Amino acid sequence: MTDKPPGTKYPETKILSRNFGVPESWTLKVARERGAYANLEKALREMTPDQVIDEMKKSRLRGRGGAGFPTGVKWGFVPKDSDKPVYICCNADESEPGTFKDRYLMELDPHLVLEGCLIAAYAVSAERIWIYVRGEYPGSIARLEQAIEEATAANVLGDKILGTDFSCDCVVHSGAGAYVCGEETGLLESLEGKRGHPRIKPPFPAVEGAFGCPTVINNVETLSHVPWIVEHGGQAFADQGIGPDPDDPKSMGSSGTKLMGVSGQVKHPGVWEFEFGITVRELIYDYAGGPLDGRKIKAVIPGGVSMPVLLDEELDVKMGFDDLVKAESGLGTACAIVMDDSVDMVEACENIAHFFADESCGQCTPCREGCHWIEKIFRRINAGEGTEADLDLLEHLFPQIEGRTICALAEAAVWPVRSILVKFRHEFEAKLVKTPVGAS
C-alpha cells in the first residue's frame, strides 16, 4: 500500500487510465504505439491458458462490477473439456445512478477493453466475446465498433489471431434500457432476445450461460486490468492496494487499483484512479474539492445508489471491499454520491426508491410489491400524510424483501433507504402527520 507523507495528497495512479487524455487514444495507431495488444501477444506466445488463469488467481483481482468476486476463481469454473462453445461477456451496462467509470474506459481506451476481453477469451478457450453496452451510451458503442473493425483488420481479433491457432470474434450488443440487465443473468436473457429476467442460480453462467453455453461475465473495468496483470504478473498486482486481513483467513483484501468517482454536491466531481487505500474523505476532499461553499456534507453513498450511506464522521474509512463492509456499507461501483446539508433525506429516499421500483423486473413478489410499497410510503411521508405506523411498516417490510429474491436488486433497494431511515429518523418524524392532542 502506498504510504502518504504528511501534508501531501494520496497519489493518483495511472494504470487503467494511462491513456486518458492522450490525443486519439481510441485509435489503433495511437493505442499500439502505447503498447496495446503486446500483452495479448505475450499471453498467446508465451503462456498456456492455465498459466494466465494462475496469474489471475495470484493477482487476487476482484470483480469491479459491484459484487467483488475473485476473477481468477471465476475463470477457473469454466469446464476445460466443454463440447459446447465458450463465451466471454463484457458487462458494460453501467446504469446505476452516480456511476460513470466504465464509460471512460470504453470511450478513451476501447483497445484496452478489447485486449482484456481477448486475453480472457484465450484463458477459457472462448470463441466469441459479447460486449453488452447500455443503449444510452451511443458514444461508447461507436468507439468499440470502430476498435473492433481496426483490430480485426490488424489480425489481433478474428481468425488465427497474430498467426496463432487462437480465433475469437467480438460482437457489440446494445441494451434497450433496463437496469436489471446489468445483473449478469438478466444480461444473458437480454442477449438471447428476451425480457431481462434474472435466472435462478445455480447453474452459474461459467457452466451454463449464454445460449446454454459456458460464459464468463466480467465488468469492463475488471477485464481492462487483465493486460497489466499479464505484463507484470499476478503478484505485482496483488502487492498494490490493501492486502488481506492477516487475522481473517477468509479475507481477500482489495488488491490493485480502482477507478473511483465522485458526483453530487461537491466542487469538482470526476473520476480518478487510485491504488486501494485512499479514504472516502481523502477522495471527496482532496480530489473532488469537498462540499460546495458554505455547505457541510450530510451523507455519502460510497458506491452508486445501492449501498448504505455514511455520515460525515464516518468518512475516514478506506475505499475497499472489506473496509466498507466493516463500516456497514459497501464499495459497490466505487462511484460516490455526496449529499450536503441542503438535501431533504426523505425526498432522497423517495428518489432512490422510485428508481428501484421502476427497475424491478417483477419476477419475485417481495421485490415487485415491496419496492413499490417502499416508494409509496416515502411519497406519503413527503406529502405530509405519513404516520408513525408508516415508519413501523417500513421496518417490517425491509426484512421481508432482503434475501428473499432471485437477484440482488431487491437488496440494493433496501440497503440505502434503510440506512437513511436509521441515521436520519428525525427527518422522517418531522414530516409525519401530527396526532391531535387528546386523540388515542
Place this chain on the structure above:
Amino acid sequence: MASTDTDLAPILDTFERRPETLISLLQAVQGRLGYLPPEVLGTVARHARVPRSRVYGVASFYSQFRFNPVGRHRVAVCRGTACHVRGARLILEELERSLGIKEGQTTEDMEYSLETVACIGCCGLSPCISVGDEVSAKLTAKKVRKLFKNAQRSAHK
C-alpha cells in the same frame, strides 16, 4: 402507412430470422419509424419466428421502446440521484415552462417531447439532460431558458 411489410423489408432482411435477434430488430424498426406502431409487432414476430405475444412482452419490458410517436427532439431529464441532489426537479420545471408541456407530453407540432429518465452516465456533470443523443450538462434554469428560447409550444393533446 410506413409500416407495411414491404416498407420494412430492407431493414428486416439485414437480420437473421432467429429469436435472439428480436431486440436488435425492434431497435432497427424503431430507429426507422420513430416508434413501434401496433401493426409492425406482427411483422417483426413473423421475421424473428416468435409469437406476437413475445414481441409485445419484450418491447414493453425495455424502456427504450415506445408505442406512440414522439417529438423530433426528445428531451430527457435525468432524475438519477446525483442529478436529483443538484436540482433536477428545478430543471424539469423550467423545461415544462419553456416547452409549454408537462413530463410525458409532446408539443402539438411534434417538435419536442419531454420525459424523465434514470441516470444517463454523466453524473460528474450533473444536473444534465439529453436531447436526442446529445447531452447538455451542468444545467441551471437560466441555461435551460437559453437553450429552449424559441421552443415555446402548446401541449399536445
